[in-house]
Amino acid sequence: MISGKKVFITGGAGFIANVLMQRLVEHNEIVVYDNFWRDTLTGSWLAGHPNITVVRGDVLDYDAVFDAMRGADVVIHAAAIAGIDTVIKDPVLTMRVNMIGTANVLEAAYAHGVPDRVVDFSTSEVFGNVALNATETDSTVAGSAGEARWTYAVSKLVGEHLSTAYHQRNGLPVVTIRPFNVYGPGQTGEGAIQVFIKRALRNEALHIDGNGNQIRAWCYVDDFVDGLMLCIERPEAVGQSFNIGNSRAVTTVLGLAETVRRVLKSESEIVFDPPLSADIALRIPNVQKAEEQLGFRVKVDLEEGIRRTAAWMQQGLLAA
Numbered sequence: 001m002i003s004g005k006k007v008f009i010t011g012g013a014g015f016i017a018n019v020l021m022q023r024l025v026e027h028n029e030i031v032v033y034d035n036f037w038r039d040t041l042t043g044s045w046l047a048g049h050p051n052i053t054v055v056r057g058d059v060l061d062y063d064a065v066f067d068a069m070r071g072a073d074v075v076i077h078a079a080a081i082a083g084i085d086t087v088i089k090d091p092v093l094t095m096r097v098n099m100i101g102t103a104n105v106l107e108a109a110y111a112h113g114v115p116d117r118v119v120d121f122s123t124s125e126v127f128g129n130v131a132l133n134a135t136e137t138d139s140t141v142a143g144s145a146g147e148a149r150w151t152y153a154v155s156k157l158v159g160e161h162l163s164t165a166y167h168q169r170n171g172l173p174v175v176t177i178r179p180f181n182v183y184g185p186g187q188t189g190e191g192a193i194q195v196f197i198k199r200a201l202r203n204e205a206l207h208i209d210g211n212g213n214q215i216r217a218w219c220y221v222d223d224f225v226d227g228l229m230l231c232i233e234r235p236e237a238v239g240q241s242f243n244i245g246n247s248r249a250v251t252t253v254l255g256l257a258e259t260v261r262r263v264l265k266s267e268s269e270i271v272f273d274p275p276l277s278a279d280i281a282l283r284i285p286n287v288q289k290a291e292e293q294l295g296f297r298v299k300v301d302l303e304e305g306i307r308r309t310a311a312w313m314q315q316g317l318l319a320a
Contacts, residue, residue: 002233003027005116008072010034010059010105011079013041015187016179019225020076025051033057033068034079040186059101066108074232075118077105080156082123083190084149091151098155106166106174117173117232120163124180124245124283125153135286136178136241160241173238175231180245180285184221184305185312193218196257197310200266210275212254217284219246220300220308230294237294243285249302250284256302263306 005028009017012032018040021030025046032041032054041047041054057064059079069075079101081087081094102120109118127134128141140157144150159176166172183193196206227244231237251259257270290296300308 001027001229002074002116005029005073006031006071007074007076008033008069009076009078010065010101011077012054013039014078015040015184015189016182016221016224016228017041017076017078018044018046018186019184019221020228021046021052023225023229025049029053031055031068031072033059033065038188040188044186059097059104062104062108065104066111069108069112069114072109072112072114073116075105075109075114076232077102077119078121080121082152085190087152088148091148094151095155098152099158102159103162106162106172110166110170110172114172117175117238118163119175119177119228119231120159122160122176122178122241123153123156124178124243124285125280126157126160126178127283128153129281131280131283131285133247133284133286134243136243136289164239167239175237175239176241177228177231178241178243178285179219179224180243180283181216181218182221182224182245183218184309186221187309192216192253192256193260193306194309194313196260197264197306197313200260200264200268201310201313203267205271206257206261206268207271207273208253208257209273210253212252212257212270212272214253214280215250215282215284216253216256217245217247218249218251218256218302218305219244219298220305223298223300226299227290227294227296230290230296234294240289240293242290242294242296243287244290244296245285245287246298246300247285247287248298249305251302259302260306263303264310
């Protein structure tokens with residue numbers, strides 16, 4: 001476990017960053033850099049912690065990023081436009097934030113000589129429509145121009161190439177991680193599991209875009225953050241990319257809805273809606289590289305993850 005470090009986190013008010021900060025906050029200084037478009041931080045016990053400094057800012061503002069990053073030992077770049085609904089509504093903003101924002105963070109990290117680690121969040125969507133047992137060296141795809149969904153994958157893939165270039169040319173200690181369908185307590189936005197659980201707790205209809213045959217591997221957030229911590233701590237991670245996910249928690253989106261309904265003993269009906277855009281048919285990671293090089297192991301199965309997430313949500317509903 002790292003200690004005595006200054007950790008700069010873009011998107012620090014977000015879901016995954018919140019769980020990461022719970023691991024780091026007692027023994028490190030943390031700078032949260034976020035525009036608070038999504039906010040998990042304010043309602044958590046971390047809000048107001050003396051080891052956390054909050055800077056409201058935009059990753060598109062290079063000078064603000066540079067100033068806020070001063071003295072950082074570790075940089076976690078988690079800020080991005082994500083979520084299919086949001087991406088479709090504004091593909092231009094998606095591309096600008098995810099490409100220019102990443103370029104700003106990398107350039108600021110290089111200018112400051114960040115010594116320990118720069119972790120760039122990519123996405124499993126870089127593998128395209130079909131990713132079965134996808135490894136880090138498998139070909140990535142750009143998708144067809146004009147299909148809004150692919151603007152997200154393309155923008156993240158640009159970030160991967162740029163991160164690698166900064167490492168190769170400048171020696172920046174970069175690691176790229178590709179999350180595979182992370183969920184859990186604190187999640188906000190459009191993630192399928194948290195939407196299904198929230199509606200199932202109220203016995204409301206569970207809406208599926210398309211026929212529900214899309215296959216996903218679902219990774220509980222604590223397991224993902226275990227992998228993220230290894231990428232921060234282990235020196236052999238530098239210059240590498242890693243798939244971080246749970247290759248055993250695999251089901252269709254329809255199967256997920258049915259599992260949520262069964263685990264929570266919900267009376268929700270399942271409703272099929274027209275697809276929003278081009279969809280990912282199959283997305284299952286191969287995490288052998290992370291297991292062998294970093295010692296990554298998942299611990300939480302899908303049903304247990306659903307129960308934990310539902311328990312967190314029920315606390316919020318009772319408090320509301």
